[in-house]
Amino acid sequence: MHILFPSDYFKPSQPDEMYQAQAEAFDNKGIQYSTISLDELSPLSRITPAVSNDVIYRGWMLNEQEYQNLCVSIASSGGTPYISVESYLALHHLPNWYELIADLTPETIILPKDCNLELELKNIGWESYFIKDYVKSLKTSVGSIINEPSQAVTVADEMKKFRGKIEGGFCIRKVENFLPDTEERYFVLDGKVFASEKSQSIPEIVVECASRIASRFFSIDLTETKEGKERVVEVGDGQVSDIVGWSPERFARIFVDG
Known part of the structure:
Protein backbone atom coordinates (compact mmCIF):
# COMPACT_ATOMS: atom_id res chain seq x y z
CA MET A 1 0.00 0.00 0.00
CA HIS A 2 1.25 3.47 -0.92
CA ILE A 3 -0.39 6.83 -0.13
CA LEU A 4 -0.38 9.77 -2.55
CA PHE A 5 -0.84 13.33 -1.25
CA PRO A 6 -1.12 16.71 -2.99
CA SER A 7 2.27 18.39 -2.83
CA ASP A 8 3.15 21.62 -1.08
CA TYR A 9 3.41 24.45 -3.60
CA PHE A 10 6.81 25.64 -2.34
CA LYS A 11 8.18 22.22 -1.32
CA PRO A 12 6.97 19.74 -3.99
CA SER A 13 8.51 16.75 -2.23
CA GLN A 14 6.41 17.44 0.87
CA PRO A 15 2.64 16.98 1.31
CA ASP A 16 0.48 20.08 1.42
CA GLU A 17 0.25 21.52 4.93
CA MET A 18 -3.33 20.28 5.29
CA TYR A 19 -2.14 16.67 4.95
CA GLN A 20 1.15 16.86 6.86
CA ALA A 21 -0.27 15.26 10.02
CA GLN A 22 -1.74 12.37 8.02
CA ALA A 23 1.56 11.86 6.20
CA GLU A 24 3.44 11.71 9.50
CA ALA A 25 0.92 9.23 10.89
CA PHE A 26 1.29 6.95 7.86
CA ASP A 27 5.08 7.22 8.04
CA ASN A 28 4.99 6.22 11.72
CA LYS A 29 3.00 3.13 10.75
CA GLY A 30 5.59 2.16 8.13
CA ILE A 31 3.37 3.10 5.18
CA GLN A 32 5.19 4.97 2.43
CA TYR A 33 3.82 8.05 0.74
CA SER A 34 4.54 10.19 -2.31
CA THR A 35 3.35 13.56 -3.57
CA ILE A 36 1.94 14.99 -6.78
CA SER A 37 1.22 18.55 -7.84
CA LEU A 38 -2.46 19.16 -8.52
CA ASP A 39 -1.72 22.43 -10.33
CA GLU A 40 -2.64 21.77 -13.95
CA LEU A 41 -2.95 18.05 -13.19
CA SER A 42 -2.35 16.02 -16.34
CA PRO A 43 -1.48 12.42 -17.32
CA LEU A 44 2.16 13.58 -17.35
CA SER A 45 2.13 14.95 -13.80
CA ARG A 46 5.11 13.62 -11.87
CA ILE A 47 4.83 11.55 -8.70
CA THR A 48 7.71 11.93 -6.22
CA PRO A 49 9.09 9.45 -5.33
CA ALA A 50 7.85 6.94 -7.91
CA VAL A 51 5.44 4.22 -6.80
CA SER A 52 5.40 0.47 -7.45
CA ASN A 53 2.30 -0.97 -5.79
CA ASP A 54 -1.35 -0.17 -4.95
CA VAL A 55 -1.83 3.57 -4.51
CA ILE A 56 -4.51 5.34 -2.46
CA TYR A 57 -4.91 9.06 -3.08
CA ARG A 58 -5.52 11.29 -0.06
CA GLY A 59 -6.43 14.81 -1.10
CA TRP A 60 -9.00 17.26 -2.32
CA MET A 61 -11.97 16.33 -4.46
CA LEU A 62 -11.21 15.86 -8.16
CA ASN A 63 -13.64 15.95 -11.06
CA GLU A 64 -13.85 13.04 -13.49
CA GLN A 65 -11.16 14.29 -15.89
CA GLU A 66 -8.80 15.20 -13.08
CA TYR A 67 -9.18 11.77 -11.50
CA GLN A 68 -8.59 10.09 -14.85
CA ASN A 69 -5.37 12.09 -15.20
CA LEU A 70 -4.36 11.09 -11.69
CA CYS A 71 -4.87 7.40 -12.45
CA VAL A 72 -2.78 7.66 -15.63
CA SER A 73 0.00 9.38 -13.67
CA ILE A 74 -0.08 6.61 -11.07
CA ALA A 75 0.14 3.92 -13.74
CA SER A 76 2.93 5.77 -15.57
CA SER A 77 4.88 5.93 -12.32
CA GLY A 78 4.64 2.16 -11.89
CA GLY A 79 1.71 1.94 -9.49
CA THR A 80 -1.89 0.74 -9.60
CA PRO A 81 -4.80 2.97 -8.54
CA TYR A 82 -6.50 1.31 -5.56
CA ILE A 83 -9.74 2.95 -6.69
CA SER A 84 -10.58 2.92 -10.41
CA VAL A 85 -12.20 5.88 -12.16
CA GLU A 86 -15.49 3.97 -12.24
CA SER A 87 -15.33 3.19 -8.51
CA TYR A 88 -14.42 6.78 -7.69
CA LEU A 89 -17.43 8.18 -9.56
CA ALA A 90 -19.70 5.49 -8.08
CA LEU A 91 -19.22 7.13 -4.67
CA HIS A 92 -18.33 10.69 -5.67
CA HIS A 93 -21.59 11.33 -7.57
CA LEU A 94 -24.72 11.01 -5.44
CA PRO A 95 -27.02 9.54 -8.15
CA ASN A 96 -24.67 6.57 -8.50
CA TRP A 97 -25.11 5.43 -4.89
CA TYR A 98 -28.53 6.76 -3.89
CA GLU A 99 -30.65 3.85 -5.14
CA LEU A 100 -28.41 1.37 -3.33
CA ILE A 101 -29.33 2.83 0.06
CA ALA A 102 -32.54 4.75 -0.68
CA ASP A 103 -34.27 3.28 2.37
CA LEU A 104 -31.44 4.35 4.69
CA THR A 105 -31.05 7.98 3.64
CA PRO A 106 -33.31 11.01 2.99
CA GLU A 107 -35.48 10.88 -0.12
CA VAL A 175 -35.11 17.67 4.88
CA GLU A 176 -35.34 15.45 7.95
CA ASN A 177 -35.14 16.48 11.62
CA PHE A 178 -31.47 15.71 12.26
CA LEU A 179 -30.19 16.35 15.76
CA PRO A 180 -27.24 18.74 15.89
CA ASP A 181 -23.84 17.29 16.80
CA THR A 182 -24.87 13.67 16.27
CA GLU A 183 -23.15 13.11 12.91
CA GLU A 184 -20.31 10.58 12.88
CA ARG A 185 -18.07 9.39 10.08
CA TYR A 186 -17.12 5.77 9.49
CA PHE A 187 -14.63 4.44 6.96
CA VAL A 188 -14.94 1.16 5.10
CA LEU A 189 -11.77 -0.49 3.79
CA ASP A 190 -12.12 -3.70 1.79
CA GLY A 191 -15.46 -4.50 3.40
CA LYS A 192 -14.38 -3.84 6.99
CA VAL A 193 -16.01 -0.92 8.83
CA PHE A 194 -13.95 1.28 11.14
CA ALA A 195 -15.06 3.87 13.70
CA SER A 196 -13.11 6.87 14.96
CA GLU A 197 -12.39 5.01 18.19
CA LYS A 198 -11.21 1.39 18.14
CA SER A 199 -13.48 0.45 21.06
CA GLN A 200 -16.55 2.04 19.46
CA SER A 201 -19.30 -0.34 18.30
CA ILE A 202 -20.51 -0.15 14.69
CA PRO A 203 -24.26 0.57 14.30
CA GLU A 204 -26.23 -2.03 12.35
CA ILE A 205 -27.35 0.54 9.78
CA VAL A 206 -23.70 1.31 8.98
CA VAL A 207 -22.92 -2.38 8.54
CA GLU A 208 -25.96 -2.73 6.27
CA CYS A 209 -24.96 0.31 4.23
CA ALA A 210 -21.41 -0.99 3.84
CA SER A 211 -22.67 -4.38 2.63
CA ARG A 212 -24.51 -2.76 -0.29
CA ILE A 213 -21.59 -0.82 -1.73
CA ALA A 214 -18.84 -2.49 -3.72
CA SER A 215 -16.08 0.12 -3.43
CA ARG A 216 -12.86 -0.86 -1.68
CA PHE A 217 -12.58 2.39 0.29
CA PHE A 218 -15.34 4.81 1.22
CA SER A 219 -16.89 6.84 4.03
CA ILE A 220 -20.34 6.66 5.62
CA ASP A 221 -21.81 9.60 7.54
CA LEU A 222 -24.44 8.67 10.11
CA THR A 223 -26.69 10.92 12.17
CA GLU A 224 -29.76 10.71 14.41
CA THR A 225 -33.16 12.34 14.00
CA LYS A 226 -35.16 14.03 16.74
CA GLU A 227 -37.39 10.95 16.64
CA GLY A 228 -34.41 8.79 17.62
CA LYS A 229 -33.93 7.17 14.21
CA GLU A 230 -30.48 6.56 12.74
CA ARG A 231 -30.05 7.81 9.15
CA VAL A 232 -27.23 7.75 6.63
CA VAL A 233 -26.53 11.35 5.60
CA GLU A 234 -24.34 10.38 2.68
CA VAL A 235 -21.51 8.16 1.52
CA GLY A 236 -18.39 9.25 -0.32
CA ASP A 237 -15.15 8.07 -1.84
CA GLY A 238 -12.74 7.51 1.02
CA GLN A 239 -9.81 9.12 -0.75
CA VAL A 240 -11.40 12.58 -0.70
CA SER A 241 -13.31 12.31 2.58
CA ASP A 242 -12.07 14.47 5.45
CA ILE A 243 -11.09 12.71 8.67
CA VAL A 244 -13.49 14.87 10.68
CA GLY A 245 -13.80 13.42 14.18
CA TRP A 246 -10.77 11.17 13.63
CA SER A 247 -7.18 11.52 14.74
CA PRO A 248 -4.56 11.09 11.99
CA GLU A 249 -3.08 8.20 13.97
CA ARG A 250 -6.39 6.34 14.17
CA PHE A 251 -7.02 6.91 10.47
CA ALA A 252 -3.60 5.58 9.46
CA ARG A 253 -4.10 2.59 11.74
CA ILE A 254 -6.99 1.19 9.70
CA PHE A 255 -4.59 0.56 6.82
CA VAL A 256 -2.57 -1.63 9.16
CA ASP A 257 -5.48 -3.38 10.88
CA GLY A 258 -7.46 -3.75 7.64
Whole structure:
Protein backbone atom coordinates (compact mmCIF):
# COMPACT_ATOMS: atom_id res chain seq x y z
CA MET A 1 0.00 0.00 0.00
CA HIS A 2 1.25 3.47 -0.92
CA ILE A 3 -0.39 6.83 -0.13
CA LEU A 4 -0.38 9.77 -2.55
CA PHE A 5 -0.84 13.33 -1.25
CA PRO A 6 -1.12 16.71 -2.99
CA SER A 7 2.27 18.39 -2.83
CA ASP A 8 3.15 21.62 -1.08
CA TYR A 9 3.41 24.45 -3.60
CA PHE A 10 6.81 25.64 -2.34
CA LYS A 11 8.18 22.22 -1.32
CA PRO A 12 6.97 19.74 -3.99
CA SER A 13 8.51 16.75 -2.23
CA GLN A 14 6.41 17.44 0.87
CA PRO A 15 2.64 16.98 1.31
CA ASP A 16 0.48 20.08 1.42
CA GLU A 17 0.25 21.52 4.93
CA MET A 18 -3.33 20.28 5.29
CA TYR A 19 -2.14 16.67 4.95
CA GLN A 20 1.15 16.86 6.86
CA ALA A 21 -0.27 15.26 10.02
CA GLN A 22 -1.74 12.37 8.02
CA ALA A 23 1.56 11.86 6.20
CA GLU A 24 3.44 11.71 9.50
CA ALA A 25 0.92 9.23 10.89
CA PHE A 26 1.29 6.95 7.86
CA ASP A 27 5.08 7.22 8.04
CA ASN A 28 4.99 6.22 11.72
CA LYS A 29 3.00 3.13 10.75
CA GLY A 30 5.59 2.16 8.13
CA ILE A 31 3.37 3.10 5.18
CA GLN A 32 5.19 4.97 2.43
CA TYR A 33 3.82 8.05 0.74
CA SER A 34 4.54 10.19 -2.31
CA THR A 35 3.35 13.56 -3.57
CA ILE A 36 1.94 14.99 -6.78
CA SER A 37 1.22 18.55 -7.84
CA LEU A 38 -2.46 19.16 -8.52
CA ASP A 39 -1.72 22.43 -10.33
CA GLU A 40 -2.64 21.77 -13.95
CA LEU A 41 -2.95 18.05 -13.19
CA SER A 42 -2.35 16.02 -16.34
CA PRO A 43 -1.48 12.42 -17.32
CA LEU A 44 2.16 13.58 -17.35
CA SER A 45 2.13 14.95 -13.80
CA ARG A 46 5.11 13.62 -11.87
CA ILE A 47 4.83 11.55 -8.70
CA THR A 48 7.71 11.93 -6.22
CA PRO A 49 9.09 9.45 -5.33
CA ALA A 50 7.85 6.94 -7.91
CA VAL A 51 5.44 4.22 -6.80
CA SER A 52 5.40 0.47 -7.45
CA ASN A 53 2.30 -0.97 -5.79
CA ASP A 54 -1.35 -0.17 -4.95
CA VAL A 55 -1.83 3.57 -4.51
CA ILE A 56 -4.51 5.34 -2.46
CA TYR A 57 -4.91 9.06 -3.08
CA ARG A 58 -5.52 11.29 -0.06
CA GLY A 59 -6.43 14.81 -1.10
CA TRP A 60 -9.00 17.26 -2.32
CA MET A 61 -11.97 16.33 -4.46
CA LEU A 62 -11.21 15.86 -8.16
CA ASN A 63 -13.64 15.95 -11.06
CA GLU A 64 -13.85 13.04 -13.49
CA GLN A 65 -11.16 14.29 -15.89
CA GLU A 66 -8.80 15.20 -13.08
CA TYR A 67 -9.18 11.77 -11.50
CA GLN A 68 -8.59 10.09 -14.85
CA ASN A 69 -5.37 12.09 -15.20
CA LEU A 70 -4.36 11.09 -11.69
CA CYS A 71 -4.87 7.40 -12.45
CA VAL A 72 -2.78 7.66 -15.63
CA SER A 73 0.00 9.38 -13.67
CA ILE A 74 -0.08 6.61 -11.07
CA ALA A 75 0.14 3.92 -13.74
CA SER A 76 2.93 5.77 -15.57
CA SER A 77 4.88 5.93 -12.32
CA GLY A 78 4.64 2.16 -11.89
CA GLY A 79 1.71 1.94 -9.49
CA THR A 80 -1.89 0.74 -9.60
CA PRO A 81 -4.80 2.97 -8.54
CA TYR A 82 -6.50 1.31 -5.56
CA ILE A 83 -9.74 2.95 -6.69
CA SER A 84 -10.58 2.92 -10.41
CA VAL A 85 -12.20 5.88 -12.16
CA GLU A 86 -15.49 3.97 -12.24
CA SER A 87 -15.33 3.19 -8.51
CA TYR A 88 -14.42 6.78 -7.69
CA LEU A 89 -17.43 8.18 -9.56
CA ALA A 90 -19.70 5.49 -8.08
CA LEU A 91 -19.22 7.13 -4.67
CA HIS A 92 -18.33 10.69 -5.67
CA HIS A 93 -21.59 11.33 -7.57
CA LEU A 94 -24.72 11.01 -5.44
CA PRO A 95 -27.02 9.54 -8.15
CA ASN A 96 -24.67 6.57 -8.50
CA TRP A 97 -25.11 5.43 -4.89
CA TYR A 98 -28.53 6.76 -3.89
CA GLU A 99 -30.65 3.85 -5.14
CA LEU A 100 -28.41 1.37 -3.33
CA ILE A 101 -29.33 2.83 0.06
CA ALA A 102 -32.54 4.75 -0.68
CA ASP A 103 -34.27 3.28 2.37
CA LEU A 104 -31.44 4.35 4.69
CA THR A 105 -31.05 7.98 3.64
CA PRO A 106 -33.31 11.01 2.99
CA GLU A 107 -35.48 10.88 -0.12
CA THR A 108 -33.68 12.45 -3.07
CA ILE A 109 -34.85 13.60 -6.50
CA ILE A 110 -32.28 13.97 -9.28
CA LEU A 111 -32.75 16.77 -11.82
CA PRO A 112 -30.72 17.86 -14.88
CA LYS A 113 -28.71 21.06 -14.48
CA ASP A 114 -30.63 22.78 -17.30
CA CYS A 115 -34.04 22.22 -15.68
CA ASN A 116 -36.41 24.94 -14.50
CA LEU A 117 -35.45 24.43 -10.88
CA GLU A 118 -38.12 26.69 -9.39
CA LEU A 119 -40.88 24.91 -11.33
CA GLU A 120 -39.52 21.48 -10.41
CA LEU A 121 -39.54 22.35 -6.71
CA LYS A 122 -43.11 23.61 -6.94
CA ASN A 123 -44.09 20.28 -8.48
CA ILE A 124 -42.30 18.33 -5.73
CA GLY A 125 -44.24 20.26 -3.10
CA TRP A 126 -42.16 19.66 0.02
CA GLU A 127 -42.07 22.08 2.95
CA SER A 128 -38.32 22.57 2.51
CA TYR A 129 -35.54 21.45 0.17
CA PHE A 130 -31.84 20.71 0.60
CA ILE A 131 -30.13 21.51 -2.71
CA LYS A 132 -26.73 20.28 -3.90
CA ASP A 133 -25.19 19.17 -7.17
CA TYR A 134 -23.93 15.63 -7.74
CA VAL A 135 -20.99 16.28 -5.41
CA LYS A 136 -21.71 18.84 -2.70
CA SER A 137 -23.80 21.75 -1.51
CA LEU A 138 -22.89 25.40 -1.17
CA LYS A 139 -23.76 27.77 1.66
CA THR A 140 -25.39 30.46 -0.44
CA SER A 141 -26.86 33.76 0.73
CA VAL A 142 -30.21 32.00 1.21
CA GLY A 143 -28.64 28.81 2.57
CA SER A 144 -28.48 25.32 1.06
CA ILE A 145 -31.86 24.53 2.66
CA ILE A 146 -34.70 26.65 1.31
CA ASN A 147 -38.41 26.84 2.05
CA GLU A 148 -39.61 28.69 -1.04
CA PRO A 149 -39.11 27.38 -4.60
CA SER A 150 -38.44 30.95 -5.75
CA GLN A 151 -35.19 30.88 -3.75
CA ALA A 152 -33.86 28.13 -6.03
CA VAL A 153 -32.77 30.66 -8.64
CA THR A 154 -30.44 32.32 -6.13
CA VAL A 155 -29.03 28.96 -5.02
CA ALA A 156 -28.32 27.86 -8.60
CA ASP A 157 -26.81 31.19 -9.65
CA GLU A 158 -24.50 31.36 -6.64
CA MET A 159 -23.41 27.73 -7.06
CA LYS A 160 -22.38 28.52 -10.63
CA LYS A 161 -20.68 31.75 -9.58
CA PHE A 162 -18.65 30.48 -6.65
CA ARG A 163 -17.96 26.91 -7.79
CA GLY A 164 -17.64 27.64 -11.49
CA LYS A 165 -20.23 25.11 -12.58
CA ILE A 166 -22.98 22.73 -11.52
CA GLU A 167 -21.33 19.30 -11.47
CA GLY A 168 -23.65 16.76 -13.09
CA GLY A 169 -27.03 18.16 -12.10
CA PHE A 170 -29.16 18.97 -9.06
CA CYS A 171 -29.91 16.63 -6.17
CA ILE A 172 -32.97 17.72 -4.19
CA ARG A 173 -32.95 16.06 -0.78
CA LYS A 174 -35.90 15.93 1.60
CA VAL A 175 -35.11 17.67 4.88
CA GLU A 176 -35.34 15.45 7.95
CA ASN A 177 -35.14 16.48 11.62
CA PHE A 178 -31.47 15.71 12.26
CA LEU A 179 -30.19 16.35 15.76
CA PRO A 180 -27.24 18.74 15.89
CA ASP A 181 -23.84 17.29 16.80
CA THR A 182 -24.87 13.67 16.27
CA GLU A 183 -23.15 13.11 12.91
CA GLU A 184 -20.31 10.58 12.88
CA ARG A 185 -18.07 9.39 10.08
CA TYR A 186 -17.12 5.77 9.49
CA PHE A 187 -14.63 4.44 6.96
CA VAL A 188 -14.94 1.16 5.10
CA LEU A 189 -11.77 -0.49 3.79
CA ASP A 190 -12.12 -3.70 1.79
CA GLY A 191 -15.46 -4.50 3.40
CA LYS A 192 -14.38 -3.84 6.99
CA VAL A 193 -16.01 -0.92 8.83
CA PHE A 194 -13.95 1.28 11.14
CA ALA A 195 -15.06 3.87 13.70
CA SER A 196 -13.11 6.87 14.96
CA GLU A 197 -12.39 5.01 18.19
CA LYS A 198 -11.21 1.39 18.14
CA SER A 199 -13.48 0.45 21.06
CA GLN A 200 -16.55 2.04 19.46
CA SER A 201 -19.30 -0.34 18.30
CA ILE A 202 -20.51 -0.15 14.69
CA PRO A 203 -24.26 0.57 14.30
CA GLU A 204 -26.23 -2.03 12.35
CA ILE A 205 -27.35 0.54 9.78
CA VAL A 206 -23.70 1.31 8.98
CA VAL A 207 -22.92 -2.38 8.54
CA GLU A 208 -25.96 -2.73 6.27
CA CYS A 209 -24.96 0.31 4.23
CA ALA A 210 -21.41 -0.99 3.84
CA SER A 211 -22.67 -4.38 2.63
CA ARG A 212 -24.51 -2.76 -0.29
CA ILE A 213 -21.59 -0.82 -1.73
CA ALA A 214 -18.84 -2.49 -3.72
CA SER A 215 -16.08 0.12 -3.43
CA ARG A 216 -12.86 -0.86 -1.68
CA PHE A 217 -12.58 2.39 0.29
CA PHE A 218 -15.34 4.81 1.22
CA SER A 219 -16.89 6.84 4.03
CA ILE A 220 -20.34 6.66 5.62
CA ASP A 221 -21.81 9.60 7.54
CA LEU A 222 -24.44 8.67 10.11
CA THR A 223 -26.69 10.92 12.17
CA GLU A 224 -29.76 10.71 14.41
CA THR A 225 -33.16 12.34 14.00
CA LYS A 226 -35.16 14.03 16.74
CA GLU A 227 -37.39 10.95 16.64
CA GLY A 228 -34.41 8.79 17.62
CA LYS A 229 -33.93 7.17 14.21
CA GLU A 230 -30.48 6.56 12.74
CA ARG A 231 -30.05 7.81 9.15
CA VAL A 232 -27.23 7.75 6.63
CA VAL A 233 -26.53 11.35 5.60
CA GLU A 234 -24.34 10.38 2.68
CA VAL A 235 -21.51 8.16 1.52
CA GLY A 236 -18.39 9.25 -0.32
CA ASP A 237 -15.15 8.07 -1.84
CA GLY A 238 -12.74 7.51 1.02
CA GLN A 239 -9.81 9.12 -0.75
CA VAL A 240 -11.40 12.58 -0.70
CA SER A 241 -13.31 12.31 2.58
CA ASP A 242 -12.07 14.47 5.45
CA ILE A 243 -11.09 12.71 8.67
CA VAL A 244 -13.49 14.87 10.68
CA GLY A 245 -13.80 13.42 14.18
CA TRP A 246 -10.77 11.17 13.63
CA SER A 247 -7.18 11.52 14.74
CA PRO A 248 -4.56 11.09 11.99
CA GLU A 249 -3.08 8.20 13.97
CA ARG A 250 -6.39 6.34 14.17
CA PHE A 251 -7.02 6.91 10.47
CA ALA A 252 -3.60 5.58 9.46
CA ARG A 253 -4.10 2.59 11.74
CA ILE A 254 -6.99 1.19 9.70
CA PHE A 255 -4.59 0.56 6.82
CA VAL A 256 -2.57 -1.63 9.16
CA ASP A 257 -5.48 -3.38 10.88
CA GLY A 258 -7.46 -3.75 7.64
